[in-house]
Each structure stands twice: as C-alpha cells, then as structure tokens.
Amino acid sequence: MVIIISIGGYFFSIYFGRPVWWKYINTFFPLLVFIISSIDIGSNIFLIFFGLSILIFKGAIFDRVPLYLSSTLVVDALSRIAISRNAKKFIDIGSGTGVVVFGLSCRIKQCCITGVESAPLTWLIGYCTKLYNKSDNVCWLYGNMWRTNLSEFDIVYAFLSPDPMTRLWEKATLEMGEGTILISNSFPIDGVAPDSIEYIGDKRGSVLYCYFPSAHKKNKADNLNQDSYLGY
Numbered sequence: 001m002v003i004i005i006s007i008g009g010y011f012f013s014i015y016f017g018r019p020v021w022w023k024y025i026n027t028f029f030p031l032l033v034f035i036i037s038s039i040d041i042g043s044n045i046f047l048i049f050f051g052l053s054i055l056i057f058k059g060a061i062f063d064r065v066p067l068y069l070s071s072t073l074v075v076d077a078l079s080r081i082a083i084s085r086n087a088k089k090f091i092d093i094g095s096g097t098g099v100v101v102f103g104l105s106c107r108i109k110q111c112c113i114t115g116v117e118s119a120p121l122t123w124l125i126g127y128c129t130k131l132y133n134k135s136d137n138v139c140w141l142y143g144n145m146w147r148t149n150l151s152e153f154d155i156v157y158a159f160l161s162p163d164p165m166t167r168l169w170e171k172a173t174l175e176m177g178e179g180t181i182l183i184s185n186s187f188p189i190d191g192v193a194p195d196s197i198e199y200i201g202d203k204r205g206s207v208l209y210c211y212f213p214s215a216h217k218k219n220k221a222d223n224l225n226q227d228s229y230l231g232y
C-alpha cells in the first residue's frame with residue numbers, strides 16, 4: 001500500500017508540473033513515515049526533532065525560504081565583485097550559518113560584512129563562529145531581513161527562494177542607493193532583466209543575478225515622465 005502511495009505521489013508531482021524536489025518529497029515521504037512509525041521511538045524524540053527543525057527552518061515556515069548554503073566558488077565570486085567595486089559595506093540577508101559572511105570577512109578585510117538571520121539555531125552557529133574567529137569586520141545580527149534597512153549597503157546578497165523575490169525587489173528599489181548592487185543567487189526577479197549574470201560553475205550550477213535597483217528606479221521614473229508628456 002505504501003509503495004502504491006509513493007508511486008502515486010511521484011506521478012501526481014509530474015501531472016501537476018511540480019518542481020523536481022517535490023517528486024522526491026512526494027515519493028519518499030510516505031516511505032519515510034512508514035519506516036519511522038514502525039520503529040519503536042519515544043514521543044520525546046519526535047518532540048526534540050520537531051523543536052530542532054523549527055529552530056533551524058523557521059525561515060521556511062514564515063518566508064518559504066529553507067536553509068541551504070552558498071558554495072565556496074560563490075563566495076570567491078562575491079569577493080571578486082566586492083573588491084572590483086571597492087565595496088565598503090556588504091550584507092547577506094538571510095545569512096544562514098554565515099558561510100558567506102565569514103568567507104568574505106577573511107577575504108576582504110577592508111569591507112564591513114553584515115549578516116542578518118532569523119532562525120535561532122543557525123544564527124547561534126554564526127554567533128559562535130564570530131566569537132571563535134574574532135572577526136572584527138563582521139556584524140552578525142539576529143533579526144528579520146524585511147525589517148533591515150538596506151540603504152547603507154553597497155552590496156546586498158540574497159540566496160532565498162523564488163517566493164520572496166518580488167517583495168525583495170520592491171524593498172531594494174525603495175531603499176538601495178545610487179550605484180549599489182543587489183545580487184541574487186539562483187533566483188532571478190520575475191519581470192526584471194538582470195543587469196549582469198555570472199555563471200559560477202559549481203556542482204549546484206549556481207548563477208548570480210546582478211541588479212542595480214537605482215538604475216531601474218530611474219528608468220521607470222523616466223518612462224513615467226515620458227508617458228505623462230505624451231499625455232497617457
């Protein structure tokens with residue numbers, strides 16, 4: 001019966017055109033439930049795992065942004081971009097365990113690197129890393145990226161999910177200043193052409209989509225002015 005449900009889950013995912021990871025989740029989840037429920041585990045263990053997963057994956061519940069980490073090649077590319085733009089302030093919004101933040105902090109000492117993370121356990125890992133590394137140029141914050149003002153940063157880096165990208169773009173165009181750059185790993189912004197694209201060539205096939213929000217804001221304002229001039 002479980003196998004039939006699993007196979008059904010696989011074909012349902014295909015039928016409804018779900019992204020590839022849903023095929024795996026819908027196929028293996030029923031099997032996993034069956035295996036775990038047939039092992040004699042105390043309910044406290046489930047409670048502990050449930051608590052831990054909330055402390056790590058809080059972002060998935062509230063923002064549909066789970067935890068996965070940028071590769072070393074992505075950190076190398078970000079470091080090259082920051083150096084070439086002579087960036088003084090960099091922020092990773094949704095900074096996870098700090099792979100990017102601490103990776104950059106030792107590569108570009110002259111830049112102040114901020115990380116803001118909302119999941120308690122991942123934030124705590126970053127906090128301990130900061131203490132251990134004694135990273136003077138790192139500001140490691142526990143908080144919500146939607147309440148973080150982006151106006152003071154030269155580079156804003158995001159590795160989120162497709163879901164919050166439109167909201168992020170609205171925030172970036174409102175807050176980010178002239179000449180600053182928004183870099184999104186893997187998830188482009190719907191309906192906005194990136195100003196440049198960098199293919200990283202790591203195992204995950206990461207792509208950095210780079211946008212200059214202030215330039216887009218200016219183009220939009222120019223178009224509006226032209227439309228009103230033409231009487232639209």
Ligand SMILES: C[S@@+](CC[C@H](N)C(=O)[O-])C[C@H]1O[C@@H](n2cnc3c(N)ncnc32)[C@H](O)[C@@H]1O
Nearest residue numbers: 059063065068069070094095096118144145159
């Ligand atoms: C895909 S991970 C990226 C981690 C890290 N930036 C990296 O590249 O290795 C996204 C992170 O964003 C965090 N997150 C989700 N929503 C957030 C929010 N509203 N404010 C701050 N962090 C958030 C998640 O907890 C998760 O750790």
